Amino acid sequence: MDFGLLLQQTINALTIGAIYALIALGYTMVYGIIELINFAHGDVFMTGSFVTMWLLTTLGFQGTIKDPLTLAGVLALAFLVAMTVMGAVGVIIERFAYRPLRNAPRLAPLITAIGVSFILQNIVQSIWGPSPVSVPQIIDVQASFRVGGTPIRFLSIFIIVLAIALMVALQLFVGRTRLGRAMRSTAIDREAAQLMGVDINTTIALTFFIGSALAGAAGVVQGLYLGNTVFTAGFQAGLKAFTAAVLGGIGNTTGAALGGFVIGFIEVGSTYLGYTRWSEAVVFTILILVLVFRPTGLLGQQLAERA
Amino acid sequence: MSGASTPARPLVLRTIGLTKQFGGLVAVRDVDFEIPEGAIVSLIGPNGAGKTTMFNVIAGLSDPTSGLVEFLGQRMIARPERSWLEPVVWVVPAVVVWALSYAAWLAGLPLVLGQLLVLVGLGVLIATLITAVVRPPWYGLLLVRFGIFKSARPNEMVLAGIGRTFQNIRLFANMTALENVLVGMHGQLRANGLDAALRTARHNREEVQGRSEARRWLAYVGLRGREDELARNLPYGDQRRLEIARALASRPRLLLLDEPTAGMNPSETSTMTALFGKIRSELNLTILLIEHDMRVVMGVSDRVTVLDHGEKIAEGSPDEVRRDPRVIEAYLGKGSVA
Structure with missing residues (x-):
């Protein structure tokens, strides 16, 4: 394989991986703080892509925006709206579906999460219909620059840089701020954190807000990248992102990011080798192998132990 | 030491007819209990006497079955009314x-x-x-x-001015000593998510000031130079000190210490006891102590309350309590009062 092809495939893998990683962060943060596998998270991502579609079409955009300033403005608006709305949806889900069950056996909120997943799918389906809808690709998909003769798409670079920036911001937030400390202390010992003056309800709500906002960002990115979305899109992406979170070590934010990229590489690699239909099988085989030999995932468990 | 218990002093904490029932079991029965300002009050009693239940109700962890807790003259904890x-x-x-x-x-x-x-x-x-x-x-x-009453939640009790330590150390093990103290200061700091996201001047200033204040608290309990060690790597005695620093960082009016000398040798115990005295006199704090070690209780307390089977059986100065036949009976069993 020549260098150009390798570079191109790497960029593809990083782009897909970035989307998985953004979704995986939400899974891992929620698991870290309340030990719940939030199966509705994939559908939060899906809803995010629909919100983007709704926003862009309502604003009257059909396709590529040529003017860089307008493009930047619309992108910023799309991310702001999708992230805020999905963050709020995450908080509402937590308040009504998970908080009443916080002290219930762990199976109860798990089943509730599956229920919430269906509710989101049905809401989206009833508003926008069951068939795939197209999302205006406001960034030109073809626009590219050349590195040693290999075309690299601007869109890919944009997605990778954005995802990494969001991850770094999250890492700084969790590691260096008052609310980040509150999140970590709540993850380690909820009752003790509460008895030290941390409002755990606000802190858990904040965790859902951030995780869901990241899924919303992933929804925007997905729309820009694929140019369409469908109400079932959350299931598969959610499953892969969940796998990424487990692969990296659930509860561990760095691990989730790593797991997302690893899955991106596996998918692109198996597609390149001609095993497109096998890519899922490969992903899950590797997951099983990792879990057999390293049950806590690549980087170990717990948001708490990340220190 | 005497005089601290004279009734003229304002009360920091008062429970009135506090009862806590778990199903058929009455863990605490109709306890009236007062902590005057500036005093060191101890709550003692044999295992299962209801001390920890009392502590948890006062901290806001569970609502009482009946009765109420007043803190600084305000009703903070009671059965909820019309919460629906x-x-x-x-x-x-x-x-x-x-x-x-x-x-x-x-x-x-x-x-x-x-x-x-x-x-x-x-x-x-x-x-x-x-x-x-x-x-x-x-x-x-x-x-x-609207006539709705809900008990203060534990974090609201901390904001109101109650700091505490735990019987089994409950530090945030994977955070550094400094971060542990900073969590204790959570309620003192104000920066919100927006401040943090935008790195506003308020956020940065507060973070710097918070860190230097946290360092001062660590130095105060004798942990200077250990700021960046993970809490789980500290030796046992230092972990106890760190818990106290973390509790002090919330600037409490009342400090609840749950068996603070458990598992300590006599010399560690006496330095710890000295620290309580220092905290009381220098920081003008009121202390509620739960303790098994009678020497600690008798040496440091102004007032002792004895619980047995959830009921208050004696109250008074350490000497009075020590001589009380009911206390001796509760601790040593029937027949030991000759």
């Missing part, structure tokens, strides 16, 4: 907006306006939800106006 009404209070605005948007749709207003109203409704719902989660003071007053 609260969701009604914050759902009402959302329902109103929803009804308005539905009416707008019926009236045939343009679709965009309808969508806008839905967004406004969603915004109002989110705002009310956030209010109900964050519970600003005016929200509490609003609830009181």
